[in-house]
Amino acid sequence: MFFKKKKSTDLEIDQAFETTFSEASEEINAQLSGELYISLVGDVNAGKSSTINALLDEELVTVGAKPGETIEIQEIHHKENIVFVDTPGLDDVIKENSAKTLAYYKKSDVILFFLNAAGTVLSENELKTLKSIEKSNEDILIVLNKIDAADDIPSLVDYVEKQTDSRYPVIPISSRTGENLPALQDAILEILKAKSKDLLLGKELKDKNRIANNWIISAGAAATSVGALPVPGSDFVPLVGIQVSLILKLSSLYNKPISKANAKELIIATVVGNAGKAVFRQVIKFVPGAGSVVGASVAGGTTVALGHAVKYIYEKDLNLDINELNKIYKSFLKK
Numbered sequence: 094m095f096f097k098k099k100k101s102t103d104l105e106i107d108q109a110f111e112t113t114f115s116e117a118s119e120e121i122n123a124q125l126s127g128e129l130y131i132s133l134v135g136d137v138n139a140g141k142s143s144t145i146n147a148l149l150d151e152e153l154v155t156v157g158a159k160p161g162e163t164i165e166i167q168e169i170h171h172k173e174n175i176v177f178v179d180t181p182g183l184d185d186v187i188k189e190n191s192a193k194t195l196a197y198y199k200k201s202d203v204i205l206f207f208l209n210a211a212g213t214v215l216s217e218n219e220l221k222t223l224k225s226i227e228k229s230n231e232d233i234l235i236v237l238n239k240i241d242a243a244d245d246i247p248s249l250v251d252y253v254e255k256q257t258d259s260r261y262p263v264i265p266i267s268s269r270t271g272e273n274l275p276a277l278q279d280a281i282l283e284i285l286k287a288k289s290k291d292l293l294l295g296k297e298l299k300d301k302n303r304i305a306n307n308w309i310i311s312a313g314a315a316a317t318s319v320g321a322l323p324v325p326g327s328d329f330v331p332l333v334g335i336q337v338s339l340i341l342k343l344s345s346l347y348n349k350p351i352s353k354a355n356a357k358e359l360i361i362a363t364v365v366g367n368a369g370k371a372v373f374r375q376v377i378k379f380v381p382g383a384g385s386v387v388g389a390s391v392a393g394g395t396t397v398a399l400g401h402a403v404k405y406i407y408e409k410d411l412n413l414d415i416n417e418l419n420k421i422y423k424s425f426l427k428k
């Protein structure tokens with residue numbers, strides 16, 4: 094029956110921050126201490142190594158097999174807990190087809206199945222291999238590489254989709270020209286997101302701008318739906334949680350550690366303080382006896398603006414302080 098006073102709004106956000114910050118930090122730490130396996134399957138010369146190197150920030154260090162040695166599956170460790178499982182030459186894999194090989198596929202988070210658009214696309218051998226792999230793991234992306242050196246790519250894609258009953262995404266790329274690599278990156282991260290490993294790989298990728306934008310867009314969408322819910326009194330918690338998690342993920346993506354105090358200051362300053370206060374007050378509907386309800390568009394808008402402001406600061410290597418953020422935040426909020 095009472096109208097909530099502004100002070101309790103501040104308190105609500107304060108408490109929401111405390112509870113969501115430790116949750117989000119734990120999630121991120123758990124993700125970063127986990128292991129990631131990505132299998133690269135495909136014929137010799139399909140462009141497995143080139144594609145991975147085109148996506149990564151730092152080149153993958155491949156250790157060539159000694160001449161004369163049987164080349165089978167090879168683990169390439171990247172930054173301690175990321176493992177690329179390279180299978181140089183499909184024929185070898187088929188000959189092997191060992192329990193060991195299948196065990197690798199089974200534990201892989203993503204399997205990139207390479208086809209050479211400039212060669213025989215999806216030969217009998219390749220189809221056979223695909224069928225043996227999918228028995229142990231269906232997190233497969235079919236990568237049709239070298240599209241710069243082939244004609245009529247849509248027909249090739251169509252052919253592969255028909256042969257595989259469209260069970261897996263077929264992504265045409267050129268690791269040489271970079272064409273459509275962003276789509277491959279998105280597809281990989283989408284699979285990893287479901288396993289809470291997208292940040293683990295994202296940190297190592299070159300195109301951080303695209304990753305950050307995708308995260309900001311989805312955080313904005315999540316905030317919008319939280320804001321649209323007439324949850325009495327408690328939509329702050331999920332809203333602040335979304336923002337805390339976004340800021341922490343961005344800071345980890347760009348490798349710019351942020352302290353708890355700093356993160357808190359930023360959220361309070363933007364969402365309720367200085368820049369955001371006026372806007373925020375307008376849209377919080379005080380529901381008698383129920384608390385406050387944040388408007389949907391503002392929940393989404395402030396989240397997106399906060400994300401872009403933080404991203405901008407990290408990209409430009411500026412100091413993440415309140416004054417800097419407020420200036421940038423205001424300009425993003427206007428948009």
Ligand SMILES: Nc1nc2c(ncn2[C@@H]2O[C@H](COP(=O)(O)OP(=O)(O)OP(=O)(O)O)[C@@H](O)[C@H]2O)c(=O)[nH]1
Pocket residue numbers: 135136137138139140141142143144180181182238239240241242266267268269270
């Ligand atoms: N035209 C064209 N050539 C490419 C492309 N990607 C890779 N290549 C070339 O194909 C050759 C093989 O590339 P790699 O990345 O070593 O292929 P790989 O699948 O790792 O080969 P293995 O490790 O021997 O199994 C190299 O000469 C690359 O320059 C592409 O998109 N277009």
Ligand SMILES: [Mg+2]
Pocket residue numbers: 141142143179181
């Ligand atoms: Mg290779």
